[in-house]
Structure formats: C-alpha cells, structure tokens
Amino acid sequence: MKRLVALLLSSALLLLACSTTFALFSNEQTSSKAKLLILDGSVNPGTAHFLVTNIQSAETEGYHLIILQMNTPGGLDLAMRDIIREILSSKVPVATYVYPPGSRAASAGTYILYASHISSMAPATNLGAATPVSIGGMPNPSEPDSSPKKDEQEEKPQQEEKPKSPNSNQNAMHKKIINDAEAYLRGLAAYHGRNIDWVKNAVREGESLTSKEALDIGVIDLIAESPEQLLSKIHQRQVRLPTGLKILNTNGMTIVQVEPSWHMDLLSIISDPNIAYILLLFGIYGLIFEGYNPGTFVPGVIGAICLLLAFYALQILPINYVAAGLLVLGIALLVVEAFAPSFGILGIGGIIAFLFGSFLLFNEPETGIAIAMPILLSVTIISVILLSFVLSLALRARQRPVVSGREELLNEVGIVQYDFVDEGWVHICGERWKCRSDVPLKSGQTVKVIAIDDLELTVVPTNENST
Incomplete structure (x- = not known):
C-alpha cells in the first residue's frame, strides 16, 4: 500500500513538473515579440530621436527583436551616426528591412543597412548611392588631377613647387570626407561579415544595387516578401551583439508596431x-x-x-549660409520697399535675392534635405503679388490730393470777415487765417487760396463775386 501511494505521489509530481515546464515554454513562446519601427523619409534629428529612444527602451520593454522598416533617400550624417551607434550597442538584435516594394535605402540608408544585425530587403527595392554630399556645396570630384606625375617630377627636379590654390585645398577636404565615409562603411561591413569590396563603388562611384544584386554579392543577408516571412527566414540565425554571439528564436514571434509620440511627430515635422x-x-x-x-x-x-x-x-538643419544671407537681404529689401517705395527697384531686387536664397538654402535633393520647387514658386508668386499690391497703393497715394497739413489749404475757398485792403482776415476750413490780397476785399466775399507763406495766405476773389 505504501509503495502504491509513493508511486502515485511520484507520478503526480512528475506530471506537475512537466505541465509547469510546458506552461513556461508556452508562455515564453507567446510572449516573444518584435518591435516594429518605421523610417519613411529623410534621416533627420527627428527620426534619429525616435529610433534611438525606441532602440534604447526595447530591452526593458521585453522585446526580443527590433525590425527597422526603412524607405529613405538619405539624410544627415550626424543623425545617421547616432542611429548606427545605438544599433551597434543594442543588446536587442536589429533587423533592418527595406520595405515595401518600391522603397530604397539610399545614401545614409545604406550605412544603416550595413550596420544592422540582420540586413534584408523586399523585392523591387534598391540601395546604394552612398557618396557623402556637403550641404554647402562640394567640389567636383571629377576634376582632373593637375598635380605633376612621378615621371614628370623626375624629369624636372629643379622646378619649384607652386603654392597650392584654394581648389586644391577643397579637393583635399573632399578626399578626406570620401576616405572617412569609405572607411566607416568598410568597418561596418567587416563587423557583420558582409561584402567589403562593393563599399568602394558605393561611396566613390555612387553605385546602386537592386535587392537581388545585393543578395548575390553578399551586401544583404536575405530577401523577404513581408515582415512575417522575414521572421521565418531569420529563425535560428546567428548574430553578433555586444554581449557575444546569439542565435535568434523568432518562431511564433508577434510584431508590435510602435507609433511615434506627438512631440516626436512635431520634431520630425518642423525638421x-x-x-x-x-x-x-x-x-x-x-x-x-x-x-x-x-x-x-x-x-x-x-x-x-x-x-x-x-x-x-x-x-x-544644415543650411547654406550664403543662401541664408540672400534670403535675409531679399526680405529686408521687400520691407524697405513697403515702407519707402522706390517704384519697384528695391522690390524687384528683393524678390530676386529672395528667390535665389530660397533655392540654395537646402539645395541637396540627394540627401532629402531640399525645398520642393512648387513651394518655392508659390512663395515667389505670392511675394510678387504682395509687392505689386504695395506699389499700386503707393502710386495711388501719390496721385491723390493732399488732405492734411498746410498743403491742404491750397485752392480752398474761404469768406472774408470784414472789409480790408492789402491785408486782412478770412474764415477757411473752420479756422481764422491772416491773408494778403492784391485787390480790395469786402466782408462776406468768397476768396480762394493760391499761395501759402508761413502762416499767411495769399488769396484772390472767386468767380462767384463777379457781377
């Protein structure tokens, strides 16, 4: 009897342990979730703040994977590096996914794609064009190298070296920027074991690849039709984290999309x-x-x-300061034209300066930092209309008779208060004025003002007095 009781207790304990283990395993499977972040547009401080804060909080919020869904033409270098630093230091794996079809990961997007633990794309997407572009303008990298070759230097050892021109300094700065960008992308490629050879073409030649071409040469890890297929394809993949190598377990993982808060939306909008x-x-x-x-x-x-x-x-935002100066000059000229009309000279000059300044302020469409042409044209047309309206008001004002001050009395009609010869007093515009006349005047006679000398008027009889 005792053996039977002991056997039953052992079986009950075994069943309890198995059920507890199964429940824990099931709970772990159902609680596994991926955090979906969407980057749709240029890489700017607003989007960088949104991505960085969400990557930082992913571990404490219980997420096991971060999916960065991306469609970007590029953006600012500082914002891009903030995102990449957070991805590389994240303890939660980041799978960057260029999606939906027709999207791109150009310029800064290519760097983020290389930095991610999982690099994936949807069909009919592309990446590349990773040449850095200066907002203030960049020297033309295709300019021929005017420096003497080695053979020519050996033939003319006695020739003095000419001082470097400003263009040579600009070319040197351009080379530094290109070399820095290439080294940065090569380091990201080596860190995750991706194609390093293509980095030179992307940075120096601005080359782009389709998703299939990128997969064939090892720039990305996989192509997925949807985020759900992405999860199934990266199951049991090994990634490199700051804490070491980790094998991903995405079986049964749910995707939770995170919407940006209102202040992040506001920051992104004004950026x-x-x-x-x-x-x-x-x-x-x-x-x-x-x-x-x-x-x-x-x-x-x-x-x-x-x-x-x-x-x-x-x-x-990085701006062209010369363009900002033109913008301020154009607005100043428009203001001066409004307060002190010059019949269009200052206004036309202000509109020209304003238009050029507006066009050059963010003139870098490769990075997504640019003003739309319809907005520029609309603002210019509105400014022209406002200027024309102000000029028309000024011209009408000059053609109107004076209605205030001393000049108002010219051609006004008054009544003589009493008889006088040479000098006397008349009543004009409700006031009593001293006046002078070349002919004798009688009380009640109407006169007209023909001249003003200080506070004395010169008057003549009107035709109403003639008999």
Whole structure:
C-alpha cells in the first residue's frame, strides 16, 4: 500500500513538473515579440530621436527583436551616426528591412543597412548611392588631377613647387570626407561579415544595387516578401551583439508596431526643410503686418511663434549660409520697399535675392534635405503679388490730393470777415487765417487760396463775386 501511494505521489509530481515546464515554454513562446519601427523619409534629428529612444527602451520593454522598416533617400550624417551607434550597442538584435516594394535605402540608408544585425530587403527595392554630399556645396570630384606625375617630377627636379590654390585645398577636404565615409562603411561591413569590396563603388562611384544584386554579392543577408516571412527566414540565425554571439528564436514571434509620440511627430515635422521654410516666411510676414498695424497683436504673436520654431529647425538643419544671407537681404529689401517705395527697384531686387536664397538654402535633393520647387514658386508668386499690391497703393497715394497739413489749404475757398485792403482776415476750413490780397476785399466775399507763406495766405476773389 505504501509503495502504491509513493508511486502515485511520484507520478503526480512528475506530471506537475512537466505541465509547469510546458506552461513556461508556452508562455515564453507567446510572449516573444518584435518591435516594429518605421523610417519613411529623410534621416533627420527627428527620426534619429525616435529610433534611438525606441532602440534604447526595447530591452526593458521585453522585446526580443527590433525590425527597422526603412524607405529613405538619405539624410544627415550626424543623425545617421547616432542611429548606427545605438544599433551597434543594442543588446536587442536589429533587423533592418527595406520595405515595401518600391522603397530604397539610399545614401545614409545604406550605412544603416550595413550596420544592422540582420540586413534584408523586399523585392523591387534598391540601395546604394552612398557618396557623402556637403550641404554647402562640394567640389567636383571629377576634376582632373593637375598635380605633376612621378615621371614628370623626375624629369624636372629643379622646378619649384607652386603654392597650392584654394581648389586644391577643397579637393583635399573632399578626399578626406570620401576616405572617412569609405572607411566607416568598410568597418561596418567587416563587423557583420558582409561584402567589403562593393563599399568602394558605393561611396566613390555612387553605385546602386537592386535587392537581388545585393543578395548575390553578399551586401544583404536575405530577401523577404513581408515582415512575417522575414521572421521565418531569420529563425535560428546567428548574430553578433555586444554581449557575444546569439542565435535568434523568432518562431511564433508577434510584431508590435510602435507609433511615434506627438512631440516626436512635431520634431520630425518642423525638421522638414519645407515646413521650416514656411514657418520662417510666416514669422517674417507676421512681424511685418504687425509693424503696419501696431496694436493688433495677432499677426505679431503668430509671427513670433513661427519665427522661433523656424530658428529651432534651422539650428538642427544644415543650411547654406550664403543662401541664408540672400534670403535675409531679399526680405529686408521687400520691407524697405513697403515702407519707402522706390517704384519697384528695391522690390524687384528683393524678390530676386529672395528667390535665389530660397533655392540654395537646402539645395541637396540627394540627401532629402531640399525645398520642393512648387513651394518655392508659390512663395515667389505670392511675394510678387504682395509687392505689386504695395506699389499700386503707393502710386495711388501719390496721385491723390493732399488732405492734411498746410498743403491742404491750397485752392480752398474761404469768406472774408470784414472789409480790408492789402491785408486782412478770412474764415477757411473752420479756422481764422491772416491773408494778403492784391485787390480790395469786402466782408462776406468768397476768396480762394493760391499761395501759402508761413502762416499767411495769399488769396484772390472767386468767380462767384463777379457781377
């Protein structure tokens, strides 16, 4: 009997242990989840802040994988490096996925793709064009090298070396930037064991690849039709983390998309060069309208808020300072034209300076940092209309008769208060004025002002007095 009881207890304990283990295993499988972050647009401080904060919090939030769904034309170097540093230091694997079909990972996107623990793309996508571009303008890398060759130097050893020109200094700086970018991308490729040879073509030649070409030469790890297929393909893959090698377990993993918060959305919106440009214009025009109508406060308050937001956006966006100077000059000329009309000379010059400054302010479409041409044309047309309206008002004002001051009395008609010869007093515009006349005047007679000398008027009888 005792043996039977002991056998039953042992069986019960064994069943309890098995059920507990199965429950724990099932709970682990069901709780496994991937954090989906979407990068759709340029790489800017707003998107960098969103990605960095979510990568940092992924481990504490219980995520086992981060999927970075990407479609970007590129962006700012500093923002890109912030994202890459966080990816490399993350304890949660990051799988970057160029998706949906038709998307691209150009310029900065290529660097992020190389830095990720899993590099994947959807069909009909592309990557590459990783040549760094300076926002302020970059010397032409295709300029021929004018330095003497080694053989020529041996033939002319006595020839003095000419001082370097500014162009040579610019070319040297360009080479430094290119070499730094190539070394950075080569280091990322070596870290994750991807194709290093193609890095030179991407950085120096701006070469691009389709997803199939990238897979064939080992630039990416795999091609997936959807995020769910991506999870199935990376199951049991080994990745390199700061803590060491790790084998991914994505079986039964659920995908949770994380939406950016409102302040991240706001930061991303004002980081857009088109929005920053519009805010700048609203701020300037708001202050101008407040100057025209002091005390209204509404345009002044709105203009001040827009101007401060624009200054913040311009602080985090790289701008061409020559273009910014042209922009400020153009606005200043328009303001001067409004307050002191020059019949279009200052206004036309202001519009030309304003247009060129606007066009060159973020003139780098390769990085996604550029102002849309329709916005530029619309703003220019609106400025021309406003200038034309101000000029028409100025011309009409000059053609109107004077209605204030001493000049208002010219040609006005008054009544003689009493008889006088040479000098006397007349009643004009509700006031009593001293006047002079070459003919004798009688009380009640109507006269017209023909001249003003200080506070004395010169008058003549009107035709109404003739008999």
